[in-house]
Amino acid sequence: MASAPGKGGLRRTLRSCEYGCQFVAHDSPVHRLSAGMKLGIGMLLSASAAGGRTPATLGALVLVTLCYYLAARLTLADLWRDIRLFMFQAALVIPLYCLVHGPAKGLWPGIRISTQIILFYLPGAVFLRTTRSSEVMRGLRRVLPYRVSFLVFVSVRFVPFFFREIADITAAQRLRGARLLPRQKLNPRNWPDLFNCLILPLMVRALKTADEVARSAESRGFGMYPERTFFSADQLIRRAGDTGTAQQGEPSAPTIRTAASNSTVSS
C-alpha cells in the first residue's frame, strides 16, 4: 500500500508501528561482523562514552557512533525509535542541572551526562538490531554455562518487547489521568505516578512474561540435557534465498504439502 503524500510528513516519518531495538534481518557490514566482534566494538564505544568529558571528545564519539549505527544500514527513523526514551530523559536531566547549578554552570554538565547515557547505550542497540539470537547464544556459550547464557540472551532479547509494553502502559494510564508526559515528569509531585502507573504494571508484565518464557522454553526441552547443540540457521536461510527483507504483511494462506514429504513427522 502506498503512503499518502503531503501533510503530516515529519510526523509520519517519526511515527512507527515498530519499537526500538528490534532485530532487522537485512545484510550490512555490521551484520556480517561476529557477535564477539560487535560486543568488543560496543564495549569500547561505551567505555569511551563513559570516560568522555570534553565537548571535542564527545563530539568525536557522536560521529563515530553514528557512523557505526548507519553502517548497519539503520535509518534515522530507526535511531529515533531507539533513543526517544533517552531524549525524554535528557529533557528531564538538563533542566534539573540548570535548576540546581544555574543555567551557566548546569547546562554543559546536563548535556554531557545526557549525551554520555545515549552514547553508552547506542552500541547495545546496534548489537540487538544486527545480531541473530543463535549468534548471541553461541557467542555467550564460549564464556558462560549454557543455562546462564540463555538467561542473559533472553534478558537482552526481550528489551524491544518491554519498549512496546512501556508505550502501551503509558497510553492506557495517560487516558486515566496519570501524569506521565515528559513535561509533567519535571514536577517531582508527579513522580509517584511514574512508579505506580508505569513501573509497577511493567514489573507485573515482566514477571508474567518471564514465567511464560520459562514455561515455553522448558516445554521445548530447555534444561533436559546438560548441554545442547547449536544449529547455524544462517546457512539454511541463505540456501533458501530468504534474507527476510521483504515487507511482512498479512498471513498468507498455508501451503499444504503432500503427506509423503512429511513422513517423518507421522507417528
Add this chain to the structure above:
Amino acid sequence: MNDLLLDIDRLSYRYPGAAQPALNEICCTVSAGECICLTGHSGCGKSTLLSAVMGLLRGGRLSGRVSIARGMGAGSGSCPAGMVFQNAESQLICTSVAEEVAFGPENLCVPPEEIGPRVLEALAAVGMEDHLGRNPERFSAGQKQRVAIASVLAMQPKLLLLDEPTSQLDAVGKAELAGILTRLKRLGYTLIIAEHDPRPFAGLIDRYLMLELGSLIAEQKSAPGVEYFRNRRTEPVACCWAAAGSSLEVAGIELAYPETGTVLNGVSLTVPRGERLHLFGHNGAGKSTLLRCLSGLERPDRGEVMLCGLKNPQPEQLPGKVGVLFQNPARQLFGETVREEVAFTLQRLGLTRPEWELRVAEALEICRIAHLVERAPLTLSFGEQHRVALAAVLAPRPELLLLDEPFAGLDFPQRLALLDILGELPGRLGTTVLIVSHDELPDPRWADRSLILSGGALGERSW
C-alpha cells in the same frame, strides 16, 4: 487409532495457597491419532490439565498419574508431547523463524545436520516455509501461532497440546488454523485442544471432554451446547437510548506508517450520543490505529476528530469525558485494592472523598463486582480484572466509552455478561459505547449499528 497414547489416572492438583483444587480426580485416556477437545468455562482447569500432561506444574500438591506411551518412532531426539501456549508472542524467543523452530531440537541435542530438514518439514506443515529468515516479532497473530506450532512440531512429538489457540485470531485466522490442524491429524498427530469455543474445530474433533471446577463432568462425541453458542437468548436487549448531538465526529482521517503504508484512508464517522456501535474488522485492518486516533494517542496525517466537543484532543483532556479500555487489563492495574484502582481517575479529577466513594460504588455495582471492593486487583482472575478495569473507566461516568477487543480472553458467558453491562450504559449513564473487535458480538442484537473497517475505509455491515 486404537493404540493408547495418553493415560491420565486420578490426577489432582492444587496450586500453592489455593483453597480449592484446580484439578480433581481426572481420569481419561487418549488413543493415538485422536483429536480431543477439552472444553469448559474460564478457570475450569483446561490449561492446568495441559500443563500437568507436559509436567510443567511447579509447587502445589500433585497426585495421580500421567503416562504418555513413547512407542515406535520415538527416538532420543524427540519428545513425547509438545505444547503450544495461549500467548504465542511470549513463546517466540529467537530473532528468525528458522532459529525459533530449531530451538527445540537444539535443546534435545539433535545433531546440527539433522536440524535443518526438521525445520523445513515443520514449517512446511504449517505453510511458513517461505519465511525462514523473517523476524517473528513482526508477524501477525496468525503467523506467530503457526511458527509456534512449527517450533513444537520440529521436536517430533506424537501428542500436540494447544491451549486456547484461537484467542488472538480473527475468523480468517481461525479457519487457517483449523485447516492446519486437520492436516496434522491426517499426518497421524494426536491433538488435544483446550478451547472454550470449539466451533472452528468441529470438523476434526473426535471427542469432547467437559471440565467444570477442575472435574471432568462429561465426555461426548458431539459438540457440547452448540445451541448455547447460537445465542437463542430470549431476554430483551436494553432499548436504544438516544439524545441530541453527537459524541464523536470523525471527518476524513488518513494515517500511514512508514513500515506499512496507508492504514486509514479517509475514515469518516458520526456517532450520536447514546448509540451502541460495533466496529468490526479483521486482524491488521487498522482498528486499533483508529482507536488510537480517536483517543488522541495518534495524530492523523489528515482529517479531524471531534470527541465530546473537543477538536483533535490530547489524551490528557479526556479523563472524565471519554473512557478507553484496552485489551489487556493487567496493563492498567496497580492499586492495592479495587476501591483504590477505581477511584484513581476520580481523585485526579478533583472529586472529594464522599463524591468519589459514591461513584466508585456505582461503577462496581454496574460491573457486578461490589463484593471485590477490598480485594487486590492483581490477585483476581482475568475475568475479574477485566471488570475492575472496566469499572475504573466507567467511574467518571464518561460520555463516550471506547473498547478495544473487549472479548479477548473471556469465555462465552463472560462475553454475554459484559455485553449486558455495556448495553445498560446508554440508559443509565448516558454513555455512548463503541466496541472495536475482530470477533462477532455474542449477541448481534446488542448493537444499534455495525460497521466494518476494511482497506482503510469504513462501511456499513450488511447481514
